[in-house]
Amino acid sequence: MMLTQVDDGPAVVACNTCRHSDESRQDAEGIRGGARLVAALETVKASDDRYAGIAVQQMPCLFACTDFCTIHLRAPGKVGYVLGRFTPDEEAARAILDYAVHYAASDHGRVPFSQWPQGVKGHFITRTPPAGFVAE
Template structure:
């Protein structure tokens, strides 16, 4: 049921997420989460330090195209309602890179890519910690 992955900065994409609020799949029958994962991988700049992983169903089914941004020892974030396209992928990877470079996972708002603003759903504490 679980597959081990490297414990490093990562964007976990819900591979079974809806394509949009109104459609489960696109015209070709592809789920939005799978398309978003492909878009993220297509623009990755080699080994930029942020891994892209897929996981079926993050249980945010009221939303579409949901991702979990995480890194060891840092606060994590669940974001959703993205279009499964290159612009969303660029915004997500930009934030994930800044998140990975931060000390505790808190990226100053002024550094947020406009494409992630309004997409935050949940903030999660890192294992063994809570935020103060």
């Protein structure tokens, strides 16, 4: 396994190899769901300056294969989250990035439920403590 250094600010790390659906790895055009979600995240990010502080990064396989399409939301010193079961489209990408904006502005990664976009509710898989900490 090789590691590639990236900016360590607030980021949505998307799995670019996720399945398209339960039935298929790829869509009708031969594109995996993860690649579609990455493209949607990049398109939505470019469409609105509110998302300027959130990096969109990608890597193969987040090991959450049964919960495709998955992303890891992270930032230094904050609890991280893995979310999945998204449809790889711009509507999902906008919900992810809207949540990421609130997340980036939070003190420790906790976003009040009242600020959650509808499109992320029910998509959380796990939370991960930042290096050197556990959550209370």
